[in-house]
Amino acid sequence: MNDVTTTPDVSGGADQLKRLEEEGEIAADYLEELLDIADLGGDIDIDVEHGRAAVEIVAEDSADRSLGRLVGKDGEVLEALQELTRLAVQTKTGDRSRLMLDIAGYRAxxxxxxxxxxxxxxxxxxxxxxxxxxxxxxxxxxxxxxxxxxxxxxxxxxxxxxxxxxxxxxxx
Structure with a gap:
């Protein structure tokens, strides 16, 4: 399930906003496939914050701690997944992505x-x-x-x- 929200803090107008929303959608598709392969549950929220796409994987059940494996020690796995997700977006769009990924509220x-x-x-x-x-x-x-x-x-x-x-x- 992808929820797209936008915040008004995007400079560059409607074209920029559309591009960032597209980045979020591509990232969400990539991450949904990852969750399926890893047999992990989670919802994906997409937003645009501070001039960049922001994607978060949240647990479907607040008591479920299985997403912690995707965060890793000190967020190391999260950092790696963010880079892989950025590369997936770049492969589809041809542009470098500054997308931010959060998992289970770790970054917050x-x-x-x-x-x-x-x-x-x-x-x-x-x-x-x-x-x-x-x-x-x-x-x-x-x-x-x-x-x-x-x-x-x-x-x-x-x-x-x-x-x-x-x-x-x-x-x-």
Whole structure:
């Protein structure tokens, strides 16, 4: 079951919105096949958020934890599935996709954790006036932290090389 919702935060007009909705539909088809092959239940919700397609696999039954296998330790399987889904979309459209995939609310929960980590670092920077370096994070996680730091009026940079790239929070 695919539910398509759109949020008004899409720049580029109707053509852009149509393209992003198409990306979501292609991704949903790909992920439905994956769920069938893996013999896993789940509904697929499609949205357009912040100028990109957003697809989420949600459990049909809230007590069902089987989708956790598609998240993996620290979201590693989720990251891999997101890249595979982006490649499936690119194969069909010919364009690179920035699609975001969430499974069983993992990214939403992780986003809340990351905002708390950012707020703690922001407090330390305000108290000491010195930069604070955080633990290595993947690109999604760094983006969440950068957004929280910017909203607090401070500066942040990413330093290091993948997979050990990390955020440094600095005074403004």
């Amino acid at each position: 929960g992780r986003r809340a954790e990351l905002v708390a980590i950012a707020e703690e670092a922001i407090g330390r920077v305000h108290a000491s006036g010195a930069p604070v370096a955080l633990e290595p994070m993947n690109p999604f996680e760094r983006k969440v932290v950068h957004d929280a730091v910017a909203a607090a009026g401070l500066l942040s940079d990413s330093d290091g090389e993948e997979p050990n790239r990390f955020v440094v929070v600095r005074p403004a």
